[in-house]
Amino acid sequence: MKRKISILGSTGSVGTQCLDLIEENLKDFELITITAGINEKKLEEQVNKFKPKYYYSKSDLNYSYGKRLNNYQDILKFDDSDLIVIALSGVEGIDPTIFSLEQGRKVLLANKESLVVGGDIIVELSKDNGGEIIPLDSEHSAIWQCIKNEDYGSIDRVILTASGGALRDRATEELKKITVDDVLAHPTWKMGKKITVDSSTLINKVFEVQEASNLFSLPLDKIEVLFHRQSLIHGLAEFNDGNILAVLSYPDMKIPILYGLYYPERKSSSKIEKIDFRSIESLSFESFPEEKLGWFNFGMQLLNSSKLAPSFLVGSDQAAVEMFLEGKVSYTGMLDAMKRVYERFDFSVEYNLETIKETVQRSYIMTLKEIE
Template sequence: MKKVAILGATGSVGRSTLDLIAAAPDRFQITALTAASNVEQLAADARRFGADLAVIADESLLPELTAALAGSDVRGAAGSEGLAEAAAGDADLVMAAIVGCAGLEPVMAAVQAGKTVALANKEALVTAGDLMIQASRRSGATLLPVDSEHNAIFQCLAGQDCQQVARLVLTASGGPFRSFSTAEMAQVSPEQAVAHPNWSMGAKISVDSATMMNKGLELIEAHHLFGLPSERIDIMVHPQSVVHSLVEYEDGSVLAQLGPSDMRVPIAHTLAWPERMSTNVERLDLLQVATLTFEAPDEQRFPALRLARRALEEGGAAPVVLNAANEVAVAAFLKGRIHFPDIAALVGRALDDMAEPAPMTIEDVLQLDARARDVAQQAILERA
C-alpha cells in the first residue's frame, strides 16, 4: 500500500487523484487531505477514504471542520502548520495540487521531508524553483511532474538526464481564443475564458491557458525540472492536445508522448511511478482524431508568452513578480474588474516597475510575492 497525502484535494487535480485512488483501493491509502475553504467536500472525502488528517487552510473554519468530522477517526487541523503537517507526515507520496503561490510552503515542507512529490502546483516551482531543486538534492526528495507536458517529457526522457537532449518542445492547445483577433480578445468574458476546448480544469489555470500564461509558467517549470536553458525549450501550438510534448535528442530522434486529454493519465503515471496502474479513461483513438496539426505561437496576440520568457531569462526576482502579478490580475479578471488584455498588461507593468534583489530564501520569496501583489493591486485601482 502506498500512502498518499493530497494537498488541494477539493480541486480539479485533487478530485481526479481521488477518483483514481477510489478505483484502486488495494494500492493506495490516504493519509491526509487538505483544502482552502471547502469544508463539506474535505470532510466527506476524509471520511470516505479513511484519512488520518484533514486540514483546512482557513483557520476560522476549523470549528466547522471539527463538527463535520465528529464521530469519525479523522483528525482536523488548520492553517499553515496543518498544511505542513499534511505535507511532511507519513505519506510516501504527496500530491501537490494547491493552486498558486499559496502551495509553496507546503510543497517545500514535503520536499524538505524527502518525500516523493507529485507536483501539479507549477507556481511553487516558478517562484522558488532553484530553492526547491537545491532542497530536494539535500533531502533526497523526488519531484514527479504532473503537468501533462512535463509528465510527457519525463516519460520521453525515460530516466536519462538532459545531456544528450537538443531541445524540449512543450505543446500548447492555444486555449479558447487561439484564433481570436486582439480586438475580439478585448471583449471576452470570464465565462468564455474558463471554457477550455480540450481540458476540464480549475478557474485560474483555465484563464492562464486562455492568455497562454500557462505555457509561459510551464516554460519556467520545464527549465527547473529538466535543467535546460530558455533557448533549448520551445513552444508549439497543437490544437488537438494529443501530443503532450516532445524531446528532440542530439542525434535527430524526436520522442513524443501521446494520450487522451484527461489529467487522470499523467496523475496515474505519478501515483503508480515507477510502476504503471490501469485506468478507466477513454482510450486515444488516433483513427478518429485522424489529423494532428502544429503551428508557431503568436507572441503578439499572446504577450504573456513573451513576458514569461523574459522573466525566465532575467531570473532573480522576475519569475516571482510575474507569477504574483498574474495571480492578482487573473483574480481581478474573474471578478469582472479588468478586461482580458489587461492581465498581460498588468504583468508587464509589474515586471517593468519592480527591480528587486533575487530572493535567497523562501521567506524572501513570500515577501517579494506580497510586494508584487500590492503593486499589481495598486495598478488595478489606478485603472478603475
C-alpha cells in the same frame, strides 16, 4: 503493501481526479491526509467517504471522522505518507512543497508555482534531503517520460505543446470584450479556473517553460512551445541523432496522475480512454500567431531579466487573474496592469527562498492595488 498518500488540495480539479483514481484502487492506497481551502462542503463529503486519518481546512469546523490539523507543518509532523500530492493552486503550494521535500518525501507535484519561482533551489532541496519530485503536469510528465533514461547531454531540444485555450482563434480587437465565461470554455481540457485563464493568455506556457528548465536542468533556449490544436501530443524531446520521442494520450489529467501514483510501475484504469488512431485525421503543429504573443513575449522577457522575475510573474498574475474572475478588470487590462507594476518593481535583492516568497507577495499586493 499499500501506498500511504496525502492530498493537499483534495477538493480542486487535480485533487478530485486523484481521489477518483484512488477510489478505483483502494486496495493499493491508504489515505492519510486531505486538505481544502474554502470548499468545506466538498471536504466534508470526502472525509466521510474516504475516512482519512487527518484533514485540514481554513475554517475551524470539525467532522465526524478523522482529526483536524492546524496547518501544513502539522500535516508533515503527524503524517507518515509515502506520497504527498501537492494539488494546491497558486502560491499556496510553495511552502508545503518545501516542507515535504525537506523531509525527503516523494512529491507528486501539480503546483506549477513551486517550480517556477524557485525551482532550482527546490530541486536541489529535494536532492539534498533524499526527496523526489514527480511532475503531474501533462507536459512535464510527458517530457520526463521521454528523457529520464537518457543522457541529458544528447538532448537538442524539448517541445511543450499548447492548445491555445478558448481564445486561440479570436482576433486581437475582440479580446477587449472577452468575458469570464468566454475564457473558461476551454476546447480540450477540463481544469480549474485560474489555470484555464492562464492557458488562454499563454502565461501558463511561460510558467511551463521555466518549470521545465528548473526541473530538467535545461537552458531556456532548448525549450520550445508550439500550438497543437488536437491536444494529443503533450511533449516531445529531440536528440542529437535526429530521433524524437513523444508522449501521446487524450487530454485527460487522470493519465499523468495515474502514472505518478504508481511510478515506476504502470497501471491500467477503467477511467482512462485510450487513443483510437484510426479516428485521428491529422496531428498539426503551428507557431504562435503574432497577435497571441503579447502575454507570452512579456513573460519570456521576464524570465531572462532577473532570477526573481519568475516570482514577480507568479504573484502579479495571481492578482490579475483573481481580479478578472471577479469582474474587476478586463481581459486585456490584466496584462496592462502587470506591465505597469513591473516597470516600477525593485528586483535589487538577494535571491533566496525568503526573497522569492517576499517578491511573490509584494507583486501580488502591488497588482491588486494597481487594479483597484
